[in-house]
Amino acid sequence: MAKQWRSLCIFTFLQLSTFSISRLEQVPTPPLPILPLPTYSQLKWQQRELIMFLHFGVNTFTDSEWGTGRESPAIFNPAGLDANQWVKTASDAGISLVVLTAKHHDGFCLWPSKYTNHSVGSSPWKSGHGDVVQELVNAATTHGGIDVGLYLSPWDRHDRRYGHEVAYNQYYLAQLQELLSRYGSVREIWFDGSKGPNAPNMSYYFADWFSMVKELQSTINIFSDAGPDVRWVGNEQGFAGSTSWSTINRSSLSIGNASIEGYLNTGDPQGTDWLPPECDVSIRNGWFWHKSKSPKKVSTLLEIYYNSVGRNCVLLLNVPPNSTGLISQTDVQRLRELRGAIDTIFSSNLAENCSIKVSGQRGGKGGGFGPENVLDSDHLWTYWAPKDGDKEEHWIEFRGRDENKGLRFNVIRIQEAIGLGQRIKRHEIYVDGKMVANGTTVGYKKLHRLEGGVLHGQIVIIKIEDSKGLPLISSIGLHFDPYWHPSV
Numbered sequence: 001m002a003k004q005w006r007s008l009c010i011f012t013f014l015q016l017s018t019f020s021i022s023r024l025e026q027v028p029t030p031p032l033p034i035l036p037l038p039t040y041s042q043l044k045w046q047q048r049e050l051i052m053f054l055h056f057g058v059n060t061f062t063d064s065e066w067g068t069g070r071e072s073p074a075i076f077n078p079a080g081l082d083a084n085q086w087v088k089t090a091s092d093a094g095i096s097l098v099v100l101t102a103k104h105h106d107g108f109c110l111w112p113s114k115y116t117n118h119s120v121g122s123s124p125w126k127s128g129h130g131d132v133v134q135e136l137v138n139a140a141t142t143h144g145g146i147d148v149g150l151y152l153s154p155w156d157r158h159d160r161r162y163g164h165e166v167a168y169n170q171y172y173l174a175q176l177q178e179l180l181s182r183y184g185s186v187r188e189i190w191f192d193g194s195k196g197p198n199a200p201n202m203s204y205y206f207a208d209w210f211s212m213v214k215e216l217q218s219t220i221n222i223f224s225d226a227g228p229d230v231r232w233v234g235n236e237q238g239f240a241g242s243t244s245w246s247t248i249n250r251s252s253l254s255i256g257n258a259s260i261e262g263y264l265n266t267g268d269p270q271g272t273d274w275l276p277p278e279c280d281v282s283i284r285n286g287w288f289w290h291k292s293k294s295p296k297k298v299s300t301l302l303e304i305y306y307n308s309v310g311r312n313c314v315l316l317l318n319v320p321p322n323s324t325g326l327i328s329q330t331d332v333q334r335l336r337e338l339r340g341a342i343d344t345i346f347s348s349n350l351a352e353n354c355s356i357k358v359s360g361q362r363g364g365k366g367g368g369f370g371p372e373n374v375l376d377s378d379h380l381w382t383y384w385a386p387k388d389g390d391k392e393e394h395w396i397e398f399r400g401r402d403e404n405k406g407l408r409f410n411v412i413r414i415q416e417a418i419g420l421g422q423r424i425k426r427h428e429i430y431v432d433g434k435m436v437a438n439g440t441t442v443g444y445k446k447l448h449r450l451e452g453g454v455l456h457g458q459i460v461i462i463k464i465e466d467s468k469g470l471p472l473i474s475s476i477g478l479h480f481d482p483y484w485h486p487s488v
Contacts, residue, residue: 028363031385033352034421034469036247036274041219042229043380043419045188046444049309051097051149053280053318056132059288060323066196067106069157073122076108078357081125081132081325083139087146089319093335094342095267097187099149099316100136101137102179105194107158111182115174118158137183149188150179151312154204155195163200166316172204173212180216189213191224192232193256206255223262226253227275234264238281238304240311243440247271267441269425269468276444279308282318283331289320295334298341302483305342310447312422341483350478351375354398354460360387362470367425372395374476379444383417383474394464394471397479406456410484412437412448413477414462426466433459442473453486 108131112121245267
């Protein structure tokens with residue numbers, strides 16, 4: 001009898017275990033990623049959307065863009081320099097990263113480098129005891145929520161070692177070590193291949209530089225034409241391509257090569273490297289401050305925003321301090337206006353007041369991958385996922401609940417769950433059965449500002465016509481832009 005009871009207990013236990021495992025097996029899992037994938041630092045960078053460049057140096061005092069390298073440090077004397085004002089200006093504009101030109105092409109260093117006298121240490125500013133990099137770092141630390149990046153120009157028109165390969169690369173690496181070991185955490189470092197046509201021939205040891213950067217700052221993003229973490233978009237107008245892949249083949253890239261600018265602009269759907277694009281442009285004409293210049297109109301800056309952030313990029317907006325050492329009030333005001341406009345446009349999402357239908361969903365209703373995910377606040381790790389193996393086209397439909405009122409909008413926002421790879425190749429948008437927009441890539445964020453102007457409709461359908469694997473949509477928005485008045 002005892003033996004039979006023991007056998008019954010074992011049988012019951014095995015049955016319960018099998019039932020529990022079966023229940024677990026029925027919980028739908030996320031789909032496999034589509035490689036390549038972004039790193040943690042790249043994801044954090046992408047979420048910033050808008051960051052700030054600070055071009056500042058001897059050019060600020062000579063009304064020039066490219067210094068000669070022969071400028072006397074005596075001209076650098078920003079008597080009212082206030083890095084706290086720079087940081088507050090950035091914060092008020094919703095910016096969380098500021099990148100300072102620690103050294104531009106003229107070779108003048110905004111920190112007291114022990115490897116050259118051509119620096120703030122030889123200037124009258126603070127009697128030669130000033131350090132602009134330190135002032136910015138201190139201001140960012142005091143304020144909180146603002147990170148610092150640095151630009152160290154490879155081209156140096158002052159230093160006599162330039163043109164002597166080994167000596168100059170040693171000098172450059174020495175200055176990199178100063179900047180990346182003395183000032184705490186640096187979130188982005190900028191390299192470029194810019195130099196004049198008459199500059200001496202010079203081979204930069206980029207591989208050595210990049211290795212040193214990663215050794216000193218493990219979470220930093222390195223920007224250049226060839227990455228390895230962030231790539232140049234291929235122009236200085238702030239516009240990405242209408243097709244904009246975060247993937248590209250690094251083996252096809254080289255720094256300072258003008259022939260690859262088109263490839264940089266669009267990326268590559270077959271790319272083996274995750275190397276998202278950054279759009280750099282200035283708030284006014286010219287990178288450095290000029291008394292005769294004024295900031296661009298809000299409408300122009302919004303157009304740049306739609307064509308950079310709205311095309312899967314981060315926008316690096318240059319806001320140059322003036323010769324006093326402050327960001328000019330006209331620029332401060334323009335940044336406030338830009339932030340106000342962005343908030344006005346995107347603070348309200350009409351899709352939240354709609355009923356939603358989809359072509360299908362992974363794991364069925366309650367499986368965790370339903371369309372409700374496109375309306376939550378997580379734009380990376382919650383998403384709508386269609387069924388595996390679904391051969392039909394994938395679509396998501398929003399229907400206004402008030403049939404008498406309808407939906408009034410002129411901007412459509414779509415975002416992919418890029419943590420599992422960039423996937424969408426082609427999509428179309430219909431309002432009440434009429435196609436109103438179409439495009440190729442989506443990526444982290446795609447903004448369609450409708451060329452036909454404001455629409456009044458009841459049913460909005462987004463169709464994914466082609467993708468690499470299952471499309472994973474993390475967020476969708478229907479917005480109204482009151483500043484958009486297209487000439488139809």
